[in-house]
Amino acid sequence: MKGAFITVSFAALAAALPQDGYITRVTTRVTPTPRTTTTCDLTICADYINSCGMGYGGCYPACPGLPTPTFTPPPCPTATQKPTKTTTKKPCQTICVDAVNECGIKYGGCYCSEEPFPYTKPPCPTTTKTKTTATPSPTPAGPRKCGGLQGLRCNKGEICIDDPKSPCGIAVDCLGICIVEQFCGGFAGFPCKTKGDVCIDDPRDNCDPKNGGADCGGLCVPEAWVY
Known part of the structure; x- marks a missing residue:
């Protein structure tokens, strides 16, 4: 006699399944073997998916009185840090500039010749009117x-x-x-x-x-x- 599939109660099967993970497929299969006291003709195959999308599970006999196996979800792979690229700057020629603005104020300094001039010309001081009373007169x-x-x-x-x-x-x-x-x-x-x-x-x-x-x-x- 060829193997045949039978319909069973899903509630009864769920009671015999592990409670962790996600069930994707439950298959019951009856294997035609001579009935003895030590043979179980009911097999349950369970497929699970862990939180990382990895599948696990297996098949086991599900007759009354037989222990239900526990399927442990595989650990999620740990993210490995990518090695950082180390870049070395090419040596450049250093230029030192001592500049003077139109008011005689000095500015400037040293910088790499491959970079733009980084120093800003300072503004000239503004002439402010002073009160006569605040300006001491020489004796x-x-x-x-x-x-x-x-x-x-x-x-x-x-x-x-x-x-x-x-x-x-x-x-x-x-x-x-x-x-x-x-x-x-x-x-x-x-x-x-x-x-x-x-x-x-x-x-x-x-x-x-x-x-x-x-x-x-x-x-x-x-x-x-x-x-």
Whole structure:
């Protein structure tokens, strides 16, 4: 006699199936064998799919009293990190540029010759009108002294610079003079706005007009304080 398929209750089969995973196919098959006390003629084949889409399962005898096997879902494959590519930059020639804008302000630096110039030209300082009451006027006796060992201070709105008539500067504890800061000279040759003022080299920077610094910025001071 050839093998035949029979219809069974799905609820009864579900009770004999594992409760994990997803069932994709349940097949019952009767195998015509001589009935004995040790032979089971009911077979269940179960196909499952785990959460990663991988199939698993198998067939087993499903007669009453026989144990139901447990099918363990296979583990999902772990994602492996792709090796990162290491790129090495080609050596490039370094260019150092010391630029000066039209107001005599220095800017620039060093950069790779294969890259665009990365430094931005700084803007020129804007001239602002100062109130007459806020601008201290020099006395006939000369400028106000500052610095020195006494640490003399200037009034608000003034700065302390080296005295043009002194052989030493405020950096070595010599007395300086107080002035109202007003930019002059530079690349554009800005003149002093106050009559009787002259433009002297700004002692606070490293630009020396007597040593190749033709575009050095300066400060305006009364002519009598210089000569």
